[in-house]
Amino acid sequence: MSTSTGTDHSLDSFGDATASATRVTPGNALRPEDIALQDTAPATEAIAQYALRLGDDALIYAQRNAHWVSRGPELEEDIALGNITLDQLGHARSFLTYAGKKWGKTEDDLAYWREEEEFTSLHLVEQPNGDFAETTVRGLFLAIYQHLLYTRLLESSDRTLAAISAKALKEVDYHLEHAELWTLRLGQGTEESARRMRRALEKLWPYVEELFQDEPLYEELEGVAPRPSSLREEWDARLADILERAGLAVPEVPYAMCFGRRGEHSEHLGYILAEMQVLARKHPGATW
Amino acid sequence: MAVHQETGGHLTAVQSPEDAEGQARFDAIIAEDSRIEPRDWMPEAYRKSLTRQMSQHAHSEIIGMQPEANWITRAPSLKRKSILIAKVQDEAGHGLYLYSATETLGTDRDTLNDQLLAGRAKYSSIFNYPARTWADMGAIGWLVDGAAIANQVPLCRASYGPYGRAMVRICKEESFHQRQGFEILLELANGTEAQRKMAQDAINRFYAPALMMFGPSDNDSPNSKQSMAWNVKRFSNDDLRQRFVGMIAEQVKVLGLTLPDPELRYDEETGQWIHMELDWDEFNRVIKGGGPCNAQRMARRREAHEEGAWVREAAAAYARKQQEQKEQVA
Numbered sequence: 001m002s003t004s005t006g007t008d009h010s011l012d013s014f015g016d017a018t019a020s021a022t023r024v025t026p027g028n029a030l031r032p033e034d035i036a037l038q039d040t041a042p043a044t045e046a047i048a049q050y051a052l053r054l055g056d057d058a059l060i061y062a063q064r065n066a067h068w069v070s071r072g073p074e075l076e077e078d079i080a081l082g083n084i085t086l087d088q089l090g091h092a093r094s095f096l097t098y099a100g101k102k103w104g105k106t107e108d109d110l111a112y113w114r115e116e117e118e119f120t121s122l123h124l125v126e127q128p129n130g131d132f133a134e135t136t137v138r139g140l141f142l143a144i145y146q147h148l149l150y151t152r153l154l155e156s157s158d159r160t161l162a163a164i165s166a167k168a169l170k171e172v173d174y175h176l177e178h179a180e181l182w183t184l185r186l187g188q189g190t191e192e193s194a195r196r197m198r199r200a201l202e203k204l205w206p207y208v209e210e211l212f213q214d215e216p217l218y219e220e221l222e223g224v225a226p227r228p229s230s231l232r233e234e235w236d237a238r239l240a241d242i243l244e245r246a247g248l249a250v251p252e253v254p255y256a257m258c259f260g261r262r263g264e265h266s267e268h269l270g271y272i273l274a275e276m277q278v279l280a281r282k283h284p285g286a287t288w
Numbered sequence: 289m290a291v292h293q294e295t296g297g298h299l300t301a302v303q304s305p306e307d308a309e310g311q312a313r314f315d316a317i318i319a320e321d322s323r324i325e326p327r328d329w330m331p332e333a334y335r336k337s338l339t340r341q342m343s344q345h346a347h348s349e350i351i352g353m354q355p356e357a358n359w360i361t362r363a364p365s366l367k368r369k370s371i372l373i374a375k376v377q378d379e380a381g382h383g384l385y386l387y388s389a390t391e392t393l394g395t396d397r398d399t400l401n402d403q404l405l406a407g408r409a410k411y412s413s414i415f416n417y418p419a420r421t422w423a424d425m426g427a428i429g430w431l432v433d434g435a436a437i438a439n440q441v442p443l444c445r446a447s448y449g450p451y452g453r454a455m456v457r458i459c460k461e462e463s464f465h466q467r468q469g470f471e472i473l474l475e476l477a478n479g480t481e482a483q484r485k486m487a488q489d490a491i492n493r494f495y496a497p498a499l500m501m502f503g504p505s506d507n508d509s510p511n512s513k514q515s516m517a518w519n520v521k522r523f524s525n526d527d528l529r530q531r532f533v534g535m536i537a538e539q540v541k542v543l544g545l546t547l548p549d550p551e552l553r554y555d556e557e558t559g560q561w562i563h564m565e566l567d568w569d570e571f572n573r574v575i576k577g578g579g580p581c582n583a584q585r586m587a588r589r590r591e592a593h594e595e596g597a598w599v600r601e602a603a604a605a606y607a608r609k610q611q612e613q614k615e616q617v618a
Contacts, residue, residue: 032367063361066369066373067361069353069376070353070376070380070588071592071595073596073600075350075387078353078377079384082373082376082377083377085373086370086377089366089369089373092366093367093370107366112365131595132595184606185603186606188606188609189601189606190598190601193605196598276361278362279362279363283480283482286479286480286483287365287479288364288365288368288422288475288476
């Protein structure tokens with residue numbers, strides 16, 4: 001604490017600014033700020049569009065999950081869900097920053113000033129949090145998916161995508177562990193928790209198919225990104241293994257027609273964006 | 289343990305030889321300004337007083353997450369959103385270590401949590417004020433966390449070891465929180481007219497409640513004297529408050545904004561900062577549950593706890609089953 005008549009009034013007087021900021025940017029990993037400073041923009045429009053998709057998924061998922069902070073079933077979960085949210089937001093910022101360089105836009109231009117139909121997020125990440133079982137199932141579906149996807153992206157010919165994925169993968173590793181552990185606990189815990197998990201699986205299964213849809217965009221991403229359909233087999237196998245150990249099963253419900261990638265969203269996204277964008281849009285041109 | 293009666297801050301009781309010996313050792317440790325550790329003998333009143341203070345502190349961290357969590361989904365830039373989530377998460381972490389530190393005094397976390405939910409335990413009154421605008425994220429960081437730091441830095445030397453050590457870590461993170469709050473205000477102060485207004489309004493609303501965080505004036509603070517005698521508290525409420533006022537009186541100039549205090553000045557003669565009279569009636573009303581958000585904050589905490597019950601039960605049942613399986617294998 002500086003004394004009452006201290007003379008140092010710069011920000012330094014607040015002490016060690018990195019004491020906790022390390023959680024925002026762990027170690028020397030690639031940060032969105034670094035990407036913004038790099039000369040390299042995505043080489044093609046397709047790569048920028050691809051980065052936008054990954055960024056939108058992580059952003060909307062983070063925006064959803066953020067609502068758990070201070071509402072978790074126990075204090076440890078407030079921290080865990082906050083952590084996952086923070087990681088996903090970090091991934092979103094990196095992907096969006098990179099995508100935006102193709103169009104001379106910042107991460108905030110893309111997050112706050114696009115209209116609903118310009119977002120490319122999956123319907124799965126737009127789904128309401130529901131109870132803790134729904135959040136767990138959504139997290140499990142997504143963590144397995146992102147784990148497979150980012151692992152494949154380590155091989156991407158686009159070095160920035162590979163670097164962002166390398167950082168993200170380490171964090172998604174933890175998200176997967178968290179989701180798996182809770183799936184086992186809730187699946188095998190009590191009758192009530194198992195019932196809620198079955199219901200959550202039924203509720204969210206319709207949005208699974210969209211994760212693996214190939215778009216024409218992938219014709220232009222040879223060597224850059226794996227086709228989503230190529231992740232399906234392993235995703236199914238990993239999920240089946242976890243569900244089996246949890247005493248749960250893949251539900252038998254039809255898939256929903258979802259086209260988030262081309263801007264056709266669930267009814268939820270409008271509300272999500274209204275909340276996320278309201279303050280920024282009230283003050284056009286302002287910096288924060 | 290023999291029953292102690294507190295009379296005028298002195299302990300008079302019929303002590304067993306073990307207690308008398310323990311008391312002598314305790315007094316010696318306090319006299320040489322060393323640390324009491326969980327297994328050391330300590331007077332019941334010391335244990336009780338610290339349990340109250342530390343758990344209140346933990347509850348404040350937990351309830352304090354709410355006004356800030358209120359702005360996570362609306363944060364006006366992704367970077368600010370990210371910093372705010374990290375900050376609120378830190379607070380949950382602080383709550384956790386403070387509960388753990390309190391548990392070393394013999395009361396478990398569930399009991400402490402029940403006390404909070406039943407309304408028998410207090411938390412810092414400041415969190416019963418609403419966070420209405422984005423600028424409140426700045427004012428809370430700068431003024432509320434700033435006042436907390438001024439209170440807590442001396443607690444790093446508190447005679448109870450686990451408390452002092454928890455404080456060291458917490459203060460480090462709090463200084464980051466205060467800085468991010470100041471940065472938010474600095475950005476707003478240098479922004480548009482509307483942003484500047486928003487910043488000034490937030491400072492106007494949080495100034496007096498932040499000063500009241502140091503507690504009632506020394507003359508009206510019954511626990512202060514004993515707490516100082518035990519080397520838990522090191523400075524009086526009024527002293528810490530005037531030092532804090534001096535610090536923010538200088539910092540507000542960097543913002544180009546003002547503190548809503550016509551009486552604010554540095555008194556050369558006494559070397560003290562003078563501030564306006566605070567509204568202790570309001571303070572007492574908020575403490576007794578009548579602040580703008582007391583009902584809302586408690587309802588939210590109870591709701592989270594009740595809605596999480598089935599999750600905690602499932603986790604416990606799963607842990608039991610795992611244990612049984614292990615035992616069967618063995």
